[in-house]
Amino acid sequence: MIVSAMSGETNRLLGLAHQISPTPDMREMDSLASTGEQVSAALVAMTIQQMGGKAKSFLGHQIRIHTDDAFTKARILKIEDSKLRGAVQEGNIAVVAGFQGIDPGGNITTLGRGGSDTTAVAIAAAIKADVCEIYTDVDGVYTTDPNICPSARKIERISFEEMLELASLGAKVLQIRSVEVAMKYGVPVHVRSSFTDTTGTMVASEEGLESVVVSGVAYDKGEAKVQLVGMPDRPGIVAKIFGLLAEKNVSVDMIIQSPSRGGGSETDVTFTVAKTDLARVKELIEAAVKELGGGTVEYDPEITKVSIVGLGMRSHAGVAAKTFGILAGEGINIQGISTSEIKISCIIAAKYTELAVRALHTGFGLDKTA
Amino acid sequence: MIVSAMSGETNRLLGLAHQISPTPDMREMDSLASTGEQVSAALVAMTIQQMGGKAKSFLGHQIRIHTDDAFTKARILKIEDSKLRGAVQEGNIAVVAGFQGIDPGGNITTLGRGGSDTTAVAIAAAIKADVCEIYTDVDGVYTTDPNICPSARKIERISFEEMLELASLGAKVLQIRSVEVAMKYGVPVHVRSSFTDTTGTMVASEEGLESVVVSGVAYDKGEAKVQLVGMPDRPGIVAKIFGLLAEKNVSVDMIIQSPSRGGGSETDVTFTVAKTDLARVKELIEAAVKELGGGTVEYDPEITKVSIVGLGMRSHAGVAAKTFGILAGEGINIQGISTSEIKISCIIAAKYTELAVRALHTGFGLDKTA
Numbered sequence: 123m124i125v126s127a128m129s130g131e132t133n134r135l136l137g138l139a140h141q142i143s144p145t146p147d148m149r150e151m152d153s154l155a156s157t158g159e160q161v162s163a164a165l166v167a168m169t170i171q172q173m174g175g176k177a178k179s180f181l182g183h184q185i186r187i188h189t190d191d192a193f194t195k196a197r198i199l200k201i202e203d204s205k206l207r208g209a210v211q212e213g214n215i216a217v218v219a220g221f222q223g224i225d226p227g228g229n230i231t232t233l234g235r236g237g238s239d240t241t242a243v244a245i246a247a248a249i250k251a252d253v254c255e256i257y258t259d260v261d262g263v264y265t266t267d268p269n270i271c272p273s274a275r276k277i278e279r280i281s282f283e284e285m286l287e288l289a290s291l292g293a294k295v296l297q298i299r300s301v302e303v304a305m306k307y308g309v310p311v312h313v314r315s316s317f318t319d320t321t322g323t324m325v326a327s328e329e330g331l332e333s334v335v336v337s338g339v340a341y342d343k344g345e346a347k348v349q350l351v352g353m354p355d356r357p358g359i360v361a362k363i364f365g366l367l368a369e370k371n372v373s374v375d376m377i378i379q380s381p382s383r384g385g386g387s388e389t390d391v392t393f394t395v396a397k398t399d400l401a402r403v404k405e406l407i408e409a410a411v412k413e414l415g416g417g418t419v420e421y422d423p424e425i426t427k428v429s430i431v432g433l434g435m436r437s438h439a440g441v442a443a444k445t446f447g448i449l450a451g452e453g454i455n456i457q458g459i460s461t462s463e464i465k466i467s468c469i470i471a472a473k474y475t476e477l478a479v480r481a482l483h484t485g486f487g488l489d490k491t492a
Numbered sequence: 493m494i495v496s497a498m499s500g501e502t503n504r505l506l507g508l509a510h511q512i513s514p515t516p517d518m519r520e521m522d523s524l525a526s527t528g529e530q531v532s533a534a535l536v537a538m539t540i541q542q543m544g545g546k547a548k549s550f551l552g553h554q555i556r557i558h559t560d561d562a563f564t565k566a567r568i569l570k571i572e573d574s575k576l577r578g579a580v581q582e583g584n585i586a587v588v589a590g591f592q593g594i595d596p597g598g599n600i601t602t603l604g605r606g607g608s609d610t611t612a613v614a615i616a617a618a619i620k621a622d623v624c625e626i627y628t629d630v631d632g633v634y635t636t637d638p639n640i641c642p643s644a645r646k647i648e649r650i651s652f653e654e655m656l657e658l659a660s661l662g663a664k665v666l667q668i669r670s671v672e673v674a675m676k677y678g679v680p681v682h683v684r685s686s687f688t689d690t691t692g693t694m695v696a697s698e699e700g701l702e703s704v705v706v707s708g709v710a711y712d713k714g715e716a717k718v719q720l721v722g723m724p725d726r727p728g729i730v731a732k733i734f735g736l737l738a739e740k741n742v743s744v745d746m747i748i749q750s751p752s753r754g755g756g757s758e759t760d761v762t763f764t765v766a767k768t769d770l771a772r773v774k775e776l777i778e779a780a781v782k783e784l785g786g787g788t789v790e791y792d793p794e795i796t797k798v799s800i801v802g803l804g805m806r807s808h809a810g811v812a813a814k815t816f817g818i819l820a821g822e823g824i825n826i827q828g829i830s831t832s833e834i835k836i837s838c839i840i841a842a843k844y845t846e847l848a849v850r851a852l853h854t855g856f857g858l859d860k861t862a
Binding site: 146178229 | 505508509512513516517519520521523524526527530531533534535537538539541542548549551553554598599600
């Protein structure tokens with residue numbers, strides 16, 4: 123059993139840190155944040171014991187869950203299974219603190235938001251489990267967020283690839299990394315409710331899946347738009363800026379570079395980053411822009427990325443055009459576009475989020491049939 | 493720098509555990525409780541960084557602070573100093589989570605209430621520090637608790653031996669184990685206030701100390717009295733009972749066995765244990781008494797142990813008699829007595845605590861001279 127922090131606990135801990143600094147040291151953040159799962163693991167083990175079972179809690183450094191040293195978003199490198207197997211052979215339920223590991227220097231790392239899912243899938247892979255069941259507050263993966271689109275349907279079975287896109291596009295039901303790990307090791311993941319016995323959604327390989335054109339609509343309010351206006355258009359400038367961000371482990375999502383203006387001397391670059399990275403990005407970018415000599419920077423946190431995902435896009439032309447048409451039909455301006463083989467994402471003003479999601483859900487025939 | 497948990501945090505964590513079980517598993521308790529100091533260490537390191545300093549937090553398993561496996565009251569066996577020295581040589585303030593260590597199996601252990609003091613002194617010994625400064629909410633060690641005796645005086649210098657007795661008798665300013673470690677390794681401990689720059693109390697070897705008869709009055713409301721009445725008076729019965737308690741790591745403080753009654757067939761045994769152990773003790777004792785065939789058990793948590801401590805007792809006769817006389821003069825019944833070379837302790841009804849402390853403080857001439 124892999125446990126995550128109690129509801130609200132991770133936010134409480136991050137809040138403590140942000141009272142001290144807007145950009146707290148990431149090594150310290152991880153040591154701080156990992157206590158949430160440590161508390162849960164101990165309490166769950168006690169609860170099982172109190173119910174008459176045998177249980178033992180394990181932390182990342184005890185099992186050992188080895189990760190790289192990218193604090194706050196570390197990747198699991200290797201999981202030792204001997205302590206877990208030993209505990210289970212002694213009749214225990216092993217209760218593992220999710221979300222955490224240790225880097226080669228013995229520092230505590232965490233795997234990013236929802237990282238307990240990744241711990242669960244990685245442990246399932248390490249012990250060669252038949253299935254990894256993820257118990258959550260919803261009863262499965264939906265065609266879109268039922269809170270803003272009442273006609274959303276629960277998906278019975280979805281491919282790793284589609285789930286990966288949905289997760290990376292803002293469907294919060296599973297952490298992206300957990301789906302990557304599941305896909306890499308072929309671990310079927312059953313996403314289901316903590317509150318009912320209903321079968322949830324099985325995330326598995328695409329074999330035997332009917333290939334629908336669009337299987338879901340996702341949205342993500344967690345990004346902010348950064349616009350560099352009037353940058354000197356010299357080779358290497360853009361590389362320099364994104365190199366800086368990469369160095370500091372800031373993930374950049376969509377990047378749009380406009381054609382040169384001013385007789386080829388100036389260019390505009392737009393990109394999106396996680397809102398939580400915005401404070402750090404501002405620091406970095408403003409120093410960089412000054413150093414590079416010119417340009418102004420604008421920030422817009424009031425944006426949403428809406429996306430449609432489906433394996434069937436590979437073989438069906440015109441999905442992009444249809445998407446843009448649906449949004450235009452609602453009077454929604456598209457501020458940026460990015461596509462992959464099985465998804466199309468558009469940046470829109472945050473105020474249109476619900477409208478866009480419902481329009482795309484209906485437009486691509488995902489509504490519940492009564 | 494060694495840090496303890498934020499005010500109220502350890503109690504909050506223990507409260508969570510006690511919502512689950514009155515006797516939670518002690519291995520899980522330690523994993524749970526150790527998060528309090530982990531949170532403090534990360535936050536303090538962040539704070540130093542935010543103030544422009546360089547800092548790095550360390551947990552018990554990172555430094556490595558090796559302890560035995562007596563969960564909730566482990567003893568430090570060995571501290572590795574290489575990680576700490578490395579961090580300091582790189583210009584860091586090393587911020588160490590107090591109270592915690594790891595046992596030979598890699599399980600998290602804690603050192604008991606106030607254990608951060610012990611971590612501090614043990615690290616001071618390990619790195620051969622000149623002095624260990626303990627910053628606390630009072631400005632030093634007092635002749636008794638100023639909250640109940642306004643004429644209490646701050647002690648300038650006190651010997652390890654006296655401090656050890658005062659700590660073990662309920663003076664909460666330092667954890668007993670920390671004084672033992674300080675005495676063993678000869679680490680001078682400066683107990684002082686977190687809020688002012690005033691010099692506090694230096695705890696050091698007795699060389700050069702003027703030997704006063706009584707240097708302090710302590711009291712401890714944390715114990716409960718257990719009375720086994722009408723036990724079969726056979727050899728080995730008492731050993732069996734205390735063996736059982738020792739096995740479960742329950743510390744027994746005072747033990748009083750009354751002379752046989754009923755023609756030598758029955759005996760009464762009275763002892764005290766920590767109130768926090770009382771639930772476990774009840775379980776163990778009631779099973780044992782049933783098995784041993786006979787006797788009833790009575791519990792009284794409404795007691796206090798008041799004690800006087802002083803190196804001078806070694807050479808001054810009549811201190812015990814004077815103590816009993818002072819208490820009798822206030823109409824306070826003594827329910828049990830235990831003595832050592834430099835202390836005398838009496839069990840009395842809890843309601844007389846303040847009266848007894850003030851009477852002894854005045855009686856032995858400890859009051860402030862105006």
